[in-house]
Amino acid sequence: xxxxxxxxxxxxxxxxxxxxxxxxxxxxxxxxxxxxxxxxxxxxxxxxxxxxxxxxxxxxxxxxxxxxxxxxxxxxxxxxxxxxxxxxxxxxxxxxxxxxxxxxxxxxxxxxxxxxxxxxxxxxxxxxxxxxxxxxxxxxxxxxxxxxxxxxxxxxxxxxxxxxxxxx
Amino acid sequence: xxxxxxxxxxxxxxxxxxxxxxxxxxxxxxxxxxxxxxxxxxxxxxxxxxxxxxxxxxxxxxxxxxxxxxxxxxxxxxxxxxxxxxxxxxxxxxxxxxxxxxxxxxxxxxxxxxxxxxxxxxxxxxxxxxxxxxxxxxxxxxxxxxxxxxxxxxxxxxxxxxxxxxxx
DNA sequence: ATAATTGCTCAAGTTAAGTTGAGGTCAAGA
DNA sequence: TCTTGACCTCAACTTAACTTGAGCAATTAT
Numbered sequence: 515x516x517x518x519x520x521x522x523x524x525x526x527x528x529x530x531x532x533x534x535x536x537x538x539x540x541x542x543x544x545x546x547x548x549x550x551x552x553x554x555x556x557x558x559x560x561x562x563x564x565x566x567x568x569x570x571x572x573x574x575x576x577x578x579x580x581x582x583x584x585x586x587x588x589x590x591x592x593x594x595x596x597x598x599x600x601x602x603x604x605x606x607x608x609x610x611x612x613x614x615x616x617x618x619x620x621x622x623x624x625x626x627x628x629x630x631x632x633x634x635x636x637x638x639x640x641x642x643x644x645x646x647x648x649x650x651x652x653x654x655x656x657x658x659x660x661x662x663x664x665x666x667x668x669x670x671x672x673x674x675x676x677x678x679x680x681x682x
Numbered sequence: 683x684x685x686x687x688x689x690x691x692x693x694x695x696x697x698x699x700x701x702x703x704x705x706x707x708x709x710x711x712x713x714x715x716x717x718x719x720x721x722x723x724x725x726x727x728x729x730x731x732x733x734x735x736x737x738x739x740x741x742x743x744x745x746x747x748x749x750x751x752x753x754x755x756x757x758x759x760x761x762x763x764x765x766x767x768x769x770x771x772x773x774x775x776x777x778x779x780x781x782x783x784x785x786x787x788x789x790x791x792x793x794x795x796x797x798x799x800x801x802x803x804x805x806x807x808x809x810x811x812x813x814x815x816x817x818x819x820x821x822x823x824x825x826x827x828x829x830x831x832x833x834x835x836x837x838x839x840x841x842x843x844x845x846x847x848x849x850x
Numbered sequence: 851a852t853a854a855t856t857g858c859t860c861a862a863g864t865t866a867a868g869t870t871g872a873g874g875t876c877a878a879g880a
Numbered sequence: 881t882c883t884t885g886a887c888c889t890c891a892a893c894t895t896a897a898c899t900t901g902a903g904c905a906a907t908t909a910t
Binding site: 536538539542543546554556557558576581582583 | 866869870875
């Protein structure tokens, strides 16, 4: 039977089994500063049991839409290698909650605009509310990126755009 | 003053100005099959005015979370080069709506689970509802990817994971 | 006529979050 | 001891949605 040399220490494979993560993902997370395993004399990684929780936290945080970099920030606030405790979780979960609320609000606003627009079929650059549906934040990460500002300043300045037959 | 050779035809720069997209993005979109400009004798792209609407549609669809590939599918259903008409829009906007509703529902479910979990601070792999918060669909594109299934089958099969002090 | 724009093609770079593979080492059980 | 199976490093590949740059050609303005 397979027992870790020092009870309480886990190999990377053990940790992978316990968290459902792949071994390569765990190595990657270490590189990103999410975990800080020690090394055994042979140079292999040895994790603490608390790292199960730490990585579990990473998974949950990702579900809430945080990037690895953001999660790393959160975890940096914890004493070295410690997993989030109940007090940490209370603080952090509040942030999750507001993050999520914001996302939901954005989606709802978008839905409202869509509803207001379903009947019209205009999609007009000058008048359609959908073109300004996403606030700047929603633009990040998807869709065309303007390196300077998020929106070019001439949107809304078009006069007309006919040219398609309305054959319906 | 700058006038297109044939009225109604737009250069790529004109189209960029009218849509707020970059020239490179428009070329990229052509490559992806979203627009099909003709070429003038000199080999330069010439767009129809309807392409303004087509690209506007692309921007809106992206806002609703559709990928370029999915948008290309939608646009393929339209007669060549035609912009979406009111009838098209009515059909498509219904799809947007349900797409969006699904996303909102997912996030609300996540929020409910978070609320149920804010007090406990467990983050236990075996009991915390947050670990199964995201349905399989939510896993696509972000977070660790399991090439075979979306979830390894041993999640939920862990016995204990103590090892962190609860110093709060 | 000529200079300044604008456009063209292709190849390569960017970011996020990992995966895959090569080539080699460590550890554990028979 | 020896042979697997687990680990190690490092580099390169993956996808999406574009951007950037190089080296040239076509337009347009003066």
